[in-house]
Amino acid sequence: MITKKVNNVHEAIQGIESNMTIMFGGFGLCGIPENTIAALVNTTISDLTCISNNAGVDDFGLGLLLQKKQIKKMISSYVGENAEFERQMLSGELEVELTPQGTLAERCRAAQAGIPAFFTPAGYGTEVAEGKEAREFNGKMHIMEEAFKADFAIVKAWKGDEAGNLIFKGTARNFNACMAGAGKITIAEVEELVPVGTLDPNQIHIPGIMVQRIFQGEKFEKRIEQRTVRVKN
């Protein structure tokens, strides 16, 4: 067994430097690598290009890195619900590349799968298509999108083992499963790091080969963005 275990979040983020491109898993605040984000907030690393579906909220998730102006550019599909983000974007302090969500996911998956580019119908005829090669397949227009190139991919899983095998829970799988292995180095923070042999190989979502560093997060707040409930009759 090739172990991927590092002792803590500080060891996990070794080598992350200013001006790097980093992928962050999660959808909204669901399944974000909150321990690693918190550790990065406590560094002086800046000018990061962040690939993440969303940008957190003002006081949690990637919003914390935005508050400290550590992010130079965001590549995302949806950035609402974040006043500081909007302010930095409209004032020109923050560079933003908005990309359709399915395209964002596939650009991660393509990087993970060693595919340099692909064609998708999403965005054809819109400003997203500007400057991109367009081709017709089966009577329908598509645009070419390229795989991401990231220095680090940072993902969060429910359970993992020292071999780097990952299992996600619920909709926290989202971009985490697409980003694992999509950066030069993949860091996985897990809620529970279990001994090898504990996880059923049939149930592994991401095999350990995609992960270079794994650690158990110290604490998970798992904040809920929109708490919606129904009333019992």
Next chain:
Amino acid sequence: MALSKEDIAKRIAKEVKDRYFVNLGIGIPTLVANYVREDIAVEFQSENGVLGMGPFPFAGEEDADIINAGKQTITTLPGASFFDSAFSFGMIRSQKVDLTILGAMEVSENGDIANWKIPGKMVKGMGGAMDLVASAENIIVAMMHVNKAGESKILKKCTLPLTGVGCVKKVVTELAVLEVTKNGFKLLERAPGVSVEHIIASTEANLIIEGEIPEMIF
């Protein structure tokens, strides 16, 4: 009387047929799930990675790891499944999802839709909307016919940056049900008590009106 948001959702729910897989957008479309007939089999997909969505959880049973694309806490029904984002849009692009219902800021008579950006004012992003509208066969838009200033959002040509081109099939507003045809918007139904003249006056695009226009039935 112009329809309430709930009534728009109720009318759209009639478009949901037996054995449909349906993706619901944020806002009015989310309400549609409340009004789908109980005697038909329908599964709701949310693009963040769940098929077989159920109602909101009871207070105290919320799970931060189980949300919909609107980031709301949800539950799952028997037979549900979770998957990653790439897989989710794979099933959307390969047209396994039968019907997409989403909101819009503007719709034009050739079926273009704009719903993600107001230059200089509001830039929230397109989320999954561009993938959904470029992929789905059947796209129904739930929207208000006019904005707060009383200006029509049903246009000859969209003025805002587009989300997709020539993709919308049907539009349900507080005033009317419109079908997008090769020749433009065809008025199919009107809200109870709303006159055809009122709909024409509220619509910048041309309307194809054939015969008596029936009132919506819920």
